Amino acid sequence: MAIHPQLPNAITVVRIPLAVVFFVLLLIGGSFGDPHLGVRLTAALLFILAISTDWVDGYLARRFEIVSDFGKLWDPIADKLLTGAAFVGLAILDEIPWWMVIVILVREWGITVHRLVVRREHVVAAAWMGKIKTAFQGVALAWALLPIHVVIGFVPWAIVTMVLMWIVVALTIASGIDYVIAQVRGARSSR
Structure with missing residues (x-):
């Protein structure tokens, strides 16, 4: 079966x-105390659909050997826009602490800016630890966005959400350090 060589890139761009x-739906839906639970659920399901496309475009690109520099560069940017919107939205709604969001966004956008700066020299693809971090962010954010509190109660939902966010912060910091170490090693070996 042949697929169009630009399909993975198109999926990335749609994200x-x-x-x-x-992000707009999340803010309209508001926090769980607001009467717009259906809008919040729609936002959560849209997030899950969008974050799932990250796996789909990567799978298609690898499976059909159509990995491109465009995809290597823009796939992480699209991911960071989506997850960043979720983190910022949850902080605006006062469901996760701003300090966590700031730590996560500084790492995410710092590395993204670095990728953009060095793209003329070489394209930096996501490392395995960054991929694990992104996958875990997707799971943690989906949990935080879905109105699961209706089923299990607010306190258990809030506890699980905070545990997941602490893990996300730890993975974010660890993958950021791993990225910096890899770039320093790469720069030394190219000299």
């Missing part, structure tokens, strides 16, 4: 407007 629509 960008989905992030915007998701």
